[in-house]
Amino acid sequence: xxxxxxxxxxxxxxxxxxxxxxxxxxxxxxxxxxxxxxxxxxxxxxxxxxxxxxxxxxxxxxxxxxxxxxxxxxxxxxxxxxxxxxxxxxxxxxxxxxxxxxxxxxxxxxxxxxxxxxxxxxxxxxxxxxxxxxxxxxxxxxxxxxxxxxxxxxxxxxxxxxxxxxxxxxxxxxxxxxxxxxxxxxxxxxxxxxxxxxxxxxxxxxxxxxxxxxxxxxxxxxxxxxxxxxxxxxxxxxxxxxxxxxxxxxxxxxxxxxxxxxxxxxxxxxxxxxxxxxxxxxxxxxxxxxxxxxxxxxxxxxx
Amino acid sequence: xxxxxxxxxxxxxxxxxxxxxxxxxxxxxxxxxxxxxxxxxxxxxxxxxxxxxxxxxxxxxxxxxxxxxxxxxxxxxxxxxxxxxxxxxxxxxxxxxxxxxxxxxxxxxxxxxxxxxxxxxxxxxxxxxxxxxxxxxxxxxxxxxxxxxxxxxxxxxxxxxxxxxxxxxxxxxxxxxxxxxxxxxxxxxxxxxxxxxxxxxxxxxxxxxxxxxxxxxxxxxxxxxxxxxxxxxxxxxxxxxxxxxxxxxxxxxxxxxxxxxxxxxxxxxxxxxx
Numbered sequence: 001x002x003x004x005x006x007x008x009x010x011x012x013x014x015x016x017x018x019x020x021x022x023x024x025x026x027x028x029x030x031x032x033x034x035x036x037x038x039x040x041x042x043x044x045x046x047x048x049x050x051x052x053x054x055x056x057x058x059x060x061x062x063x064x065x066x067x068x069x070x071x072x073x074x075x076x077x078x079x080x081x082x083x084x085x086x087x088x089x090x091x092x093x094x095x096x097x098x099x100x101x102x103x104x105x106x107x108x109x110x111x112x113x114x115x116x117x118x119x120x121x122x123x124x125x126x127x128x129x130x131x132x133x134x135x136x137x138x139x140x141x142x143x144x145x146x147x148x149x150x151x152x153x154x155x156x157x158x159x160x161x162x163x164x165x166x167x168x169x170x171x172x173x174x175x176x177x178x179x180x181x182x183x184x185x186x187x188x189x190x191x192x193x194x195x196x197x198x199x200x201x202x203x204x205x206x207x208x209x210x211x212x213x214x215x216x217x218x219x220x221x222x223x224x225x226x227x228x229x230x231x232x233x234x235x236x237x238x239x240x241x242x243x244x245x246x247x248x249x250x251x252x253x254x255x256x257x258x259x260x261x262x263x264x265x266x267x268x269x270x271x272x273x274x275x276x277x278x279x280x281x282x283x284x285x286x287x288x289x290x291x292x293x294x295x296x297x298x299x300x301x302x303x
Numbered sequence: 304x305x306x307x308x309x310x311x312x313x314x315x316x317x318x319x320x321x322x323x324x325x326x327x328x329x330x331x332x333x334x335x336x337x338x339x340x341x342x343x344x345x346x347x348x349x350x351x352x353x354x355x356x357x358x359x360x361x362x363x364x365x366x367x368x369x370x371x372x373x374x375x376x377x378x379x380x381x382x383x384x385x386x387x388x389x390x391x392x393x394x395x396x397x398x399x400x401x402x403x404x405x406x407x408x409x410x411x412x413x414x415x416x417x418x419x420x421x422x423x424x425x426x427x428x429x430x431x432x433x434x435x436x437x438x439x440x441x442x443x444x445x446x447x448x449x450x451x452x453x454x455x456x457x458x459x460x461x462x463x464x465x466x467x468x469x470x471x472x473x474x475x476x477x478x479x480x481x482x483x484x485x486x487x488x489x490x491x492x493x494x495x496x497x498x499x500x501x502x503x504x505x506x507x508x509x510x511x512x513x514x515x516x517x518x519x520x521x522x523x524x525x526x527x528x529x530x531x532x533x534x535x536x537x538x539x540x541x542x543x544x545x546x547x548x549x550x551x552x553x554x555x556x557x558x559x560x561x562x563x564x565x566x567x568x569x570x571x572x573x574x575x576x577x
Contacts, residue, residue, distance in 0.1 A: 118416075121426075121430035121434075122333075122425060122426075122434075123434055192413020192414040192417065193416065227330070229325075229327065230333060230421075233327055233329070294325070294327060
């Protein structure tokens with residue numbers, strides 16, 4: 001298959017590209033950022049997903065499948081930039097998929113769109129509403145992008161759309177949202193709260209995306225690996241020291257004293273869990289994780 | 304040797320729980336084996352030494368598989384839930400962990416919310432309940448809810464309005480209902496007044512005030528009477544009248560169990576007959 005990957009220079013996307021190439025697929029990658037030492041078999045184009053050169057790729061190379069990983073979070077882009085990339089960019093590539101007869105498009109999204117709050121069920125199924133627009137306003141654009149792709153399911157029925165809502169990834173690359181939170185020697189938490197954190201090994205995440213390409217499940221799917229663990233255990237198992245802060249102090253101290261900088265609203269994610277029910281995806285693709293929760297934490301710790 | 308507050312009997316019985324704990328002693332809902340041992344050791348002191356809880360027909364609770372424990376709230380604080388939890392771990396063979404369906408306001412309280420989570424006491428949401436039942440767990444539901452613990456002493460042992468959600472859950476998941484009556488809690492925490500202003504401050508539905516002011520339980524002997532499991536046929540989508548009829552059967556059964564307990568104590572309460 002000829003597969004186009006947007007946002008290919010990201011840590012997880014590179015692994016996906018390499019794995020797909022190993023499996024004998026022809027991989028075309030697009031990103032604004034460079035990937036200097038990209039493996040020989042992978043064709044790299046430097047462009048913004050909203051720009052002409054990417055549409056040209058659709059027109060001239062006619063990919064069979066798209067893996068859309070060109071989304072950004074508040075950690076790397078300003079609000080305006082985020083809306084342009086996450087919403088206009090997603091729209092542009094889905095339009096191209098429709099216009100140029102791509103058979104299958106995968107949106108690689110995040111589980112945080114469900115939002116953390118006191119009154120939500122512990123396990124979220126795909127039917128749960130994404131609450132992040134209210135609990136964590138900096139994720140609103142990602143919520144919108146996710147729902148936009150979901151709407152493509154009925155708007156363009158001939159295009160098989162797969163929306164993946166993936167739990168945090170963690171592993172030896174030490175990249176990603178959760179890795180950034182755990183980067184320092186001390187991990188902040190909120191006194192009296194110890195929510196479950198749901199994550200999977202980055203290689204399992206790569207496997208899950210590959211499984212989605214090969215099995216082409218149509219619809220919206222939660223992607224989860226091993227069971228979630230409490231933040232306190234995640235902190236100690238990754239060799240960090242927990243720093244429980246009273247809630248009023250929490251936002252004041254972030255970004256200072258070697259603590260990670262978090263967006264407004266992130267405190268909710270340190271108080272309440274976001275845990276996914278990933279059974280539907282496993283049924284649809286046969287995906288099974290290879291790393292249990294302890295193995296994931298150890299792989300991050302000793303990398 | 305490390306000094307430990309964990310009771311060896313409790314530790315042994317928690318180890319015998321048929322739940323799949325991971326390598327670090329947590330199950331997939333965040334229930335912690337170690338914290339369960341600590342919490343249960345504390346409950347055991349109250350169970351055996353303070354309330355001297357006696358159970359009647361506890362073998363009615365199934366050894367394995369899903370079930371809903373449905374009973375009355377007795378007393379101004381949910382001490383009854385703690386004692387019921389302890390009874391299933393300490394006096395049921397094999398030991399079982401019941402999952403309470405906790406009032407939602409508790410989730411926002413620091414420390415308490417974490418403790419409850421680690422001990423398997425989750426927010427009372429239908430999604431949580433269905434998932435646990437389908438996972439062959441035991442659910443503990445007090446359909447009177449906060450209305451039940453909020454009873455004043457003069458209304459003791461009279462059931463207040465039962466919620467009907469539990470019946471739809473039982474029908475939907477085809478779970479048996481084990482009725483129980485908790486007797487003694489109303490004497491342990493006799494509530495004569497509610498402090499509305501304080502309750503508003505704490506975000507709680509009420510704050511119980513006892514004749515001796517503090518909402519602390521007195522050492523009164525308590526009993527838990529279990530009834531034979533009730534099974535209802537249906538899908539959970541029945542009309543309110545049908546569901547209400549089933550719920551009334553359950554609450555009637557619980558009233559009978561309460562009366563059995565009160566008779567044993569030589570107490571009789573005047574009940575308006577329906």
